[in-house]
Amino acid sequence: MATDKLAPQKDDHFTFGLWTVGNRGRDPFGDAVRDTLAPTTIVRELSKLGAYGITLHDNDLIPMEATSAERDRIVNEFRKALDEFGMVVPMVTVNLFYDPIFKDGAFTSSAPAVRRFAIDKAKRAIDLGQELGAHIFVVWGGREGAEVDGAKDPRDALAWYREGINTLTEHIRSRRYDMRIALEPKPNEPRGDIYLPTVGSMLSFIGTLDDAELVGVNPEIAHAKMAGLNPVHEIAQAIDQNKLFHIDLNDQRIARFDQDLRFGSDDIKGAFYIVKLLEDSGYDGPLHFDAHPYRTEDAEGVWEFARGSMRSYLGYREKVRQFHTDAEISGVLARIRELNETGPAVVDSSSLAYWRERGYAYEKLDQLVTELLLGLR
Ligand code: GLT
Ligand code: MN
Ligand code: MN
Numbered sequence: 001m002a003t004d005k006l007a008p009q010k011d012d013h014f015t016f017g018l019w020t021v022g023n024r025g026r027d028p029f030g031d032a033v034r035d036t037l038a039p040t041t042i043v044r045e046l047s048k049l050g051a052y053g054i055t056l057h058d059n060d061l062i063p064m065e066a067t068s069a070e071r072d073r074i075v076n077e078f079r080k081a082l083d084e085f086g087m088v089v090p091m092v093t094v095n096l097f098y099d100p101i102f103k104d105g106a107f108t109s110s111a112p113a114v115r116r117f118a119i120d121k122a123k124r125a126i127d128l129g130q131e132l133g134a135h136i137f138v139v140w141g142g143r144e145g146a147e148v149d150g151a152k153d154p155r156d157a158l159a160w161y162r163e164g165i166n167t168l169t170e171h172i173r174s175r176r177y178d179m180r181i182a183l184e185p186k187p188n189e190p191r192g193d194i195y196l197p198t199v200g201s202m203l204s205f206i207g208t209l210d211d212a213e214l215v216g217v218n219p220e221i222a223h224a225k226m227a228g229l230n231p232v233h234e235i236a237q238a239i240d241q242n243k244l245f246h247i248d249l250n251d252q253r254i255a256r257f258d259q260d261l262r263f264g265s266d267d268i269k270g271a272f273y274i275v276k277l278l279e280d281s282g283y284d285g286p287l288h289f290d291a292h293p294y295r296t297e298d299a300e301g302v303w304e305f306a307r308g309s310m311r312s313y314l315g316y317r318e319k320v321r322q323f324h325t326d327a328e329i330s331g332v333l334a335r336i337r338e339l340n341e342t343g344p345a346v347v348d349s350s351s352l353a354y355w356r357e358r359g360y361a362y363e364k365l366d367q368l369v370t371e372l373l374l375g376l377r
Helices: 039-049 068-085 112-132 154-174 199-206 221-226 231-240 268-281 299-325 327-341 352-357 362-373
Strands: 014-017 053-057 091-093 136-140 180-184 215-217 287-289
Touching: 014 299, 039 053, 039 068, 039 299, 068 112, 091 112, 112 136, 112 154, 136 154, 154 180, 154 199, 180 199, 199 215, 199 231, 221 231, 221 268, 231 268, 268 299, 268 362, 287 299, 299 327, 299 362, 327 362
Parallel strands: 014 053, 014 287, 053 091, 091 136, 136 180, 180 215
Antiparallel strands: none
16 A cells, blocks of 8 residues: 555654644634634544644633642643643643733733733743643743833833743743743734744844743744745744744735634745755754634534645655755756856956856746646656
């Protein structure tokens, strides 16, 4: 029997947030269209499909108002499901955006009591992560932004943000947890503007922290595109600084609301270069899907979404392999190298004409990649 090249395996390290397949399709204009899925059901179904693990916000698993006895019961039941279905939890995050308490921000709220509450909530989520065996703690500051810049000085907001993250790294060190923090940038939505909107701004902010070593980034493809940026370059900058601690894979059309499309479903060439970068750079962290099934889908469509996310990654990975073994593509790459290594050693008056006239052969390369992705090679 022919083996299916696109069948996900545990060692592909595919992970999904509980909130992704669990998304009920609510949007600003319409109500939920699907029932709530129990976390244990998600564990079971994703495991059957070949996923490696699950990620979660504290409140995807434990309701805000749960007593500590309820919390322990829920966590135990969840751990049992993880063991039964051979799933791990490599990353945990904290919900600092849903509850109305956070409407003016969490770490950057103007109210000190809310800032303290947010920090304590994040510490408890880190403890939960430790309990579940996670080594990455993602912080997406979805409410850390503003509509009215007159209401708070953005310099204060950044100082509070810094204080929040410093307290978390201190918590991790003092408890001797084997955990690192990955900050996730996003330019806007749900706030009019979110502080620290891009990978570049996050990296520069990380340089100002007390314990920068413990903090990296969690770039998301869709968030880069919402800012009109090229995710490949954002991810490359994180890799260049050894700060790619985690990644959120999805898709997005530029200049739209936050779409959270299935990975690789929209911008095929863009997704190809993202996978190429991840594979060529030897990124070995989880391949985490942070997207939503279309609102048109029922339960069956939800699992198609999950299956499709993983199959697409493997499909792109296969295309990357073909890129590296295709004789004609290799030939063009060799020609490009040769063009750059030969020719005059300096740009000066005697070589101006050469430098002005020479071509770079990128059209040919780009066309070959297009044909590769169209399945014509
Ligand atoms: C939310 C957001 C994502 C973040 C999640 C982690 S929650 O769905 O849109 O990009 O990664 O907090
Ligand atoms: Mn994300
Ligand atoms: Mn997102």
